[in-house]
Amino acid sequence: MTCTEFIALLDDIIDGSIAAETRAEVEKHMHKCGHCEVVFNTTRKTIEIYRSHQLYDLPNDLRDRLHAAIMARCKKGC
Amino acid sequence: MTTIQSIAGQDEQHPDVALVEQVRAGDVSAYDTLVRKYERQIFRIAQHITQNREDAEDVMQDAFLKAYTKLDQFQGNSKFYTWLVRIAVNESLMRLRKRRTSKMVSIDEDLETEEGSVPRDLADWAPDPEQNYTQAELGQILEKTIKGLPPGFKVVFELRDVQGLSTEDTAEALGLSIPAVKSRLLRARLQLRERLSRYFHKKKGSRRAGPRVARAES
Numbered sequence: 001m002t003c004t005e006f007i008a009l010l011d012d013i014i015d016g017s018i019a020a021e022t023r024a025e026v027e028k029h030m031h032k033c034g035h036c037e038v039v040f041n042t043t044r045k046t047i048e049i050y051r052s053h054q055l056y057d058l059p060n061d062l063r064d065r066l067h068a069a070i071m072a073r074c075k076k077g078c
Numbered sequence: 079m080t081t082i083q084s085i086a087g088q089d090e091q092h093p094d095v096a097l098v099e100q101v102r103a104g105d106v107s108a109y110d111t112l113v114r115k116y117e118r119q120i121f122r123i124a125q126h127i128t129q130n131r132e133d134a135e136d137v138m139q140d141a142f143l144k145a146y147t148k149l150d151q152f153q154g155n156s157k158f159y160t161w162l163v164r165i166a167v168n169e170s171l172m173r174l175r176k177r178r179t180s181k182m183v184s185i186d187e188d189l190e191t192e193e194g195s196v197p198r199d200l201a202d203w204a205p206d207p208e209q210n211y212t213q214a215e216l217g218q219i220l221e222k223t224i225k226g227l228p229p230g231f232k233v234v235f236e237l238r239d240v241q242g243l244s245t246e247d248t249a250e251a252l253g254l255s256i257p258a259v260k261s262r263l264l265r266a267r268l269q270l271r272e273r274l275s276r277y278f279h280k281k282k283g284s285r286r287a288g289p290r291v292a293r294a295e296s
Contacts, residue, residue: 007197011264035200039271042203042278046271047239049208054240055221056125056134058118066121066135070113070142075106 001029006036014044094158101149113142116159119241120166126232127170129225130177137173141166156250160243163251167233174229195265199275207278223273230254231266238263 006029012018013026030037058066094115100108117138124137145152145162152161208216224232230252237248238259249259 007195007264007268011260011267014267035197038200038202039197039268042275043267043271045203045207045278046267046274049216049274050220050224050235050270051240053208053213053216053220054122055217055224056122058121062135063117066139067110067113067117070139071106071110073143074109074146 001025003029003033003036006030006033007039010040010043013040014047092157095154098149098152098154098158101146109146112158116162117142119159120162122240123163123166123233123236124170126224126236127167127229128173128177133170133173133177137166137169141169144169157247160247160251163237164253167252171229195268197268197272199272201275201279203275203278204280211277219274219277223270226273227266227269231262231269234259234262235266235270239267 006013006026009018009022009026013023018026030040094112097108097112101112120141121134121138124134124141125131128134128137141162144165148165152158204210211219224235227235233252234248234254237243237251238245243251245256245259245263248254249256252259254262
């Protein structure tokens with residue numbers, strides 16, 4: 001497996017959706033290619049960080065205000 | 079679209095379907111439940127696309143109001159949330175077009191740029207690198223990092239990786255093909271990784287170990 005082939009499969013590797021025999025090749029490649037191992041680990045970490053630190057959270061007071069505005073208009077038939 | 083149909087064809091009924099039916103029967107309080115359930119996610123999507131807090135507030139309200147008035151057009155063969163996302167994305171793009179009159183904005187334009195599709199920064203990160211920053215600093219870094227991505231990349235990343243939608247649901251919500259979602263997701267992930275590397279590198283001799291330095295060292 002080449003690095004280009006590894007990168008093309010990166011999403012499937014991260015999402016755990018590759019076949020068992022491909023997985024063995026992927027692991028073999030990562031074992032000998034430090035760069036691809038870093039790309040795999042840091043990409044997975046990127047996702048993890050964004051998932052655990054959600055951006056643009058809606059503050060409760062704003063949420064209540066927008067929610068009330070939406071529902072008031074729906075009750076009037078918009 | 080066989081995959082989407084087969085998902086919709088499963089017997090188990092999504093809880094939203096019952097709520098939608100109640101709203102259609104005139105029970106507005108059932109809509110209240112749906113709004114509460116999805117308002118945060120819709121706000122985030124709108125903010126990602128418009129990059130503007132006031133626009134995101136307006137888009138969120140408009141999307142829920144439009145969904146309410148168009149509820150009769152909602153076909154039970156898609157999930158309510160993916161249908162709602164599609165409305166919110168269209169509202170967001172309309173808002174963006176109004177602001178950027180000179181530039182077409184679209185979620186499905188084929189972005190030919192190869193930027194970030196080949197990893198360049200190959201230096202490893204510090205273990206738990208986010209712990210080197212306060213929550214506020216980390217928030218700023220993550221926001222700054224994702225802001226520079228094209229809207230179509232940001233939304234795919236948000237739906238797939240942050241909100242956890244399937245590739246099929248993301249494709250349906252955005253009106254994109256499955257290969258297009260996959261291609262955007264890979265590029266979004268790689269570009270975010272590349273940009274975050276600047277902040278999360280293991281500290282080495284140099285304080286500003288750029289990509290070329292990192293490659294030479296490794």
